[in-house]
Amino acid sequence: SCVHPDRPEPLDLHLGMFLPTLLNQATPEQMERFFTPAWNLRIIGTYAQTEMGHGTHLRGLETTATFDPSTQEFVLHSPTISSIKWWPGGLGKTSNHAIVLAQLHTQGRCHGLHAFIVPIRDMDTHVPLPGVVVGDIGPKFGFSEVDNGFLKLEHVRIPLDNMLMKFAKVEPDGTYVKPPSAKLTYGMVFIRSMIVGQSALALAKSCTIAIRYSAVRHQSELRPGEPEPQILNYQTQQHKLFPVLAAAYAFTFVGQYMKDTYRRISGDIHAGDYSQLPELHALSAGLKAFTTWAANAAIEVCRMSCGGHGYSRSSALPDIYVEFTPTCTYEGENTVMMLQTASRYLVKSYRQASVGQRLQGSVSYLSEAAAQRLRPRPVSGGAAPLSTQDLLSLVHLYQRRAASLVELAAKSIQQELQRGRSQEEAWNHSSIDLVRASDAHCHFVVVKLFVDKLEQVDDAAVKAVLSTLALLYALKGLADNSGDFLQAGLLTVPQATRVSARIKELLEELRPDAVALVDAFDLNDRKLNSVLGRYDGNVYEHLYEWARQSPLNATEVHESFHKYLKPLRSRL
Numbered sequence: 383s384c385v386h387p388d389r390p391e392p393l394d395l396h397l398g399m400f401l402p403t404l405l406n407q408a409t410p411e412q413m414e415r416f417f418t419p420a421w422n423l424r425i426i427g428t429y430a431q432t433e434m435g436h437g438t439h440l441r442g443l444e445t446t447a448t449f450d451p452s453t454q455e456f457v458l459h460s461p462t463i464s465s466i467k468w469w470p471g472g473l474g475k476t477s478n479h480a481i482v483l484a485q486l487h488t489q490g491r492c493h494g495l496h497a498f499i500v501p502i503r504d505m506d507t508h509v510p511l512p513g514v515v516v517g518d519i520g521p522k523f524g525f526s527e528v529d530n531g532f533l534k535l536e537h538v539r540i541p542l543d544n545m546l547m548k549f550a551k552v553e554p555d556g557t558y559v560k561p562p563s564a565k566l567t568y569g570m571v572f573i574r575s576m577i578v579g580q581s582a583l584a585l586a587k588s589c590t591i592a593i594r595y596s597a598v599r600h601q602s603e604l605r606p607g608e609p610e611p612q613i614l615n616y617q618t619q620q621h622k623l624f625p626v627l628a629a630a631y632a633f634t635f636v637g638q639y640m641k642d643t644y645r646r647i648s649g650d651i652h653a654g655d656y657s658q659l660p661e662l663h664a665l666s667a668g669l670k671a672f673t674t675w676a677a678n679a680a681i682e683v684c685r686m687s688c689g690g691h692g693y694s695r696s697s698a699l700p701d702i703y704v705e706f707t708p709t710c711t712y713e714g715e716n717t718v719m720m721l722q723t724a725s726r727y728l729v730k731s732y733r734q735a736s737v738g739q740r741l742q743g744s745v746s747y748l749s750e751a752a753a754q755r756l757r758p759r760p761v762s763g764g765a766a767p768l769s770t771q772d773l774l775s776l777v778h779l780y781q782r783r784a785a786s787l788v789e790l791a792a793k794s795i796q797q798e799l800q801r802g803r804s805q806e807e808a809w810n811h812s813s814i815d816l817v818r819a820s821d822a823h824c825h826f827v828v829v830k831l832f833v834d835k836l837e838q839v840d841d842a843a844v845k846a847v848l849s850t851l852a853l854l855y856a857l858k859g860l861a862d863n864s865g866d867f868l869q870a871g872l873l874t875v876p877q878a879t880r881v882s883a884r885i886k887e888l889l890e891e892l893r894p895d896a897v898a899l900v901d902a903f904d905l906n907d908r909k910l911n912s913v914l915g916r917y918d919g920n921v922y923e924h925l926y927e928w929a930r931q932s933p934l935n936a937t938e939v940h941e942s943f944h945k946y947l948k949p950l951r952s953r954l
């Protein structure tokens with residue numbers, strides 16, 4: 383069958399992690415030795431970091447790489463059952479090399495996790511090499527096209543020069559040379575940044591299918607005696623789908639911003655300037671979690687909005703969901719990523735701002751909030767007037783919500799410490815607040831980037847409809863998280879009522895442009911691979927044709943009649 387460009391493939395890890403890791407962490411000599419043959423698919427690699435017992439806790443990974451100066455080799459070993467590498471894509475049957483993350487031991491000391499290029503199969507016969515036990519981990523929720531595998535290493539020897547040494551080094555006598563920054567060996571920022579764009583694509587595909595189908599599907603009666611209306615005319619259908627449409631545009635702009643930011647900061651890093659790495663890590667970790675959680679839920683909204691046909695594989699929505707949902711887990715489990723952004727960036731920035739430091743980048747608003755805290759509060763103390771039309775004021779509202787939740791999390795940690803808890807316990811007992819703070823920070827970033835993007839749109843008609851989408855995205859987020867805004871004193875109950883009324887108006891305003899707005903994603907029928915989302919809207923004929931092609935219909939009487947039903951009858 384044809385390879386769908388968006389379907390998971392066994393070479394994804396080779397292209398998406400093995401090659402980029404070489405680019406980021408290999409020396410020029412190693413690039414020559416490995417990148418060229420890998421680019422020509424002579425070497426096919428994967429990224430083997432996760433083990434059966436650890437995926438999140440990198441410092442807990444057990445695979446060892448012990449340097450033997452007498453032979454100038456590293457000995458790679460899986461010491462326990464839980465240390466067996468588990469999950470890497472393409473590992474089971476496709477790859478002949480793996481970048482293995484292992485705890486480096488040299489001169490009797492452990493220097494933490496480093497990356498090693500390990501040949502695992504013979505380059506000609508593809509038979510596993512001595513000391514290598516490798517295979518597929520078995521059927522999964524989806525990703526059936528990918529041979530996610532296991533790898534058990536039994537004292538496998540590789541040359542000294544197979545350790546990726548662009549940053550850290552091991553000398554021939556076993557001396558360890560530290561990297562300029564320990565953070566450089568973490569990696570994973572590239573794919574996390576790319577996943578933000580994948581969230582946008584998944585949303586664009588899902589709402590294109592659901593909105594096009596909702597324009598051709600007629601059902602029930604809106605006015606007695608009149609023809610059945612398009613289901614897209616039901617307010618509830620619009621309330622399900624138009625916020626997804628708005629999010630698809632929002633995440634498209636955020637995905638572009640994330641890619642540009644990754645490119646800019648990784649360029650600085652290659653030039654030896656590591657100062658922006660914390661911002662890149664926090665942004666990519668937080669936005670990866672924020673956008674994948676939101677997209678994951680929205681795909682299901684789109685599927686269910688198509689009724690029974692949404693559950694058919696002909697809609698493509700089940701496949702979109704099955705292929706997208708692991709993004710909430712891999713490349714950094716979402717909760718853990720949200721905690722990283724909060725603990726390693728937001729709270730740290732809050733504390734710096736609290737002592738008067740001027741912050742830059744996506745947390746600069748925390749400086750403004752700190753200054754605000756020092757000014758006398760207005761006597762009224764009530765929420766500021768709310769405009770349900772002015773986007774800039776809504777951006778400011780999201781900014782203030784984020785600042786409020788970051789402060790709440792930081793204060794929670796302080797209170798836990800004052801109760802006598804240890805640092806670690808204080809953080810753990812504030813982790814719900816920390817995740818909320820990260821979520822609010824990312825939400826503010828998304829709303830701000832959406833509104834910033836409008837400034838770049840020249841066409842008045844396009845700017846008008848995108849502004850309506852941005853308003854819907856911001857107000858729907860306000861309604862869905864009204865508890866945060868009410869708790870922070872940023873919203874009153876009457877204002878919340880006005881927000882709900884304004885959302886209904888926006889749904890009505892968007893109805894005439896909804897199909898054009900999904901057509902604008904320009905996703906052709908082959909890419910959508912959906913009978914319900916066909917550009918020509920000719921659903922029923924193609925649904926019937928699709929069903930007729932089902933393997934079960936290859937014969938009028940299925941063999942099961944003769945094998946099971948008929949014998950069963952004769953025994954009854």
Ligand SMILES: CCCCCCCCCCCCCCCCCCCC(=O)SCCNC(=O)CCNC(=O)[C@H](O)C(C)(C)COP(=O)(O)OP(=O)(O)OC[C@H]1O[C@@H](n2cnc3c(N)ncnc32)[C@H](O)[C@@H]1OP(=O)(O)O
Nearest residue numbers: 394397398401437438439440565568569663712713714726
């Ligand atoms: C060249 C051709 C290219 C062609 C491209 C074409 C693409 C084709 C298609 C591609 C498709 C790809 C499809 C992919 C399919 C699936 C892939 C899935 C792969 C995986 O899942 S790989 C495994 C992922 N695993 C993880 O992400 C593990 C998550 N855990 C962690 O990251 C760490 O454990 C954690 C949570 C950060 C904690 O680590 P710890 O050591 O405890 O660190 P601290 O929290 O103490 O922080 C210390 C310090 O480090 C900073 N830090 C942490 N992580 C990073 C990072 N990643 N980058 C930068 N800095 C980091 C942290 O902020 C702290 O800094 P301080 O200043 O506060 O000390």
Ligand SMILES: Cc1cc2nc3c(=O)[nH]c(=O)nc-3n(C[C@H](O)[C@H](O)[C@H](O)COP(=O)(O)OP(=O)(O)OC[C@H]3O[C@@H](n4cnc5c(N)ncnc54)[C@H](O)[C@@H]3O)c2cc1C
Nearest residue numbers: 429430431432436437438469470471708711712713715717
């Ligand atoms: C389809 C797919 C493809 C993958 N491909 C690869 C690959 O190519 N290479 C590779 O190396 N790995 C790969 N992985 C593995 C993936 O990276 C890990 O599954 C992921 O990092 C999560 O780790 P884990 O499975 O150990 O979950 P855990 O970390 O055990 O998570 C389980 C639960 O514990 C919670 N938790 C864990 N730590 C904390 C904490 N500190 N604070 C609060 N809660 C916590 C999590 O939030 C989660 O709810 C893949 C996984 C999947 C599903």
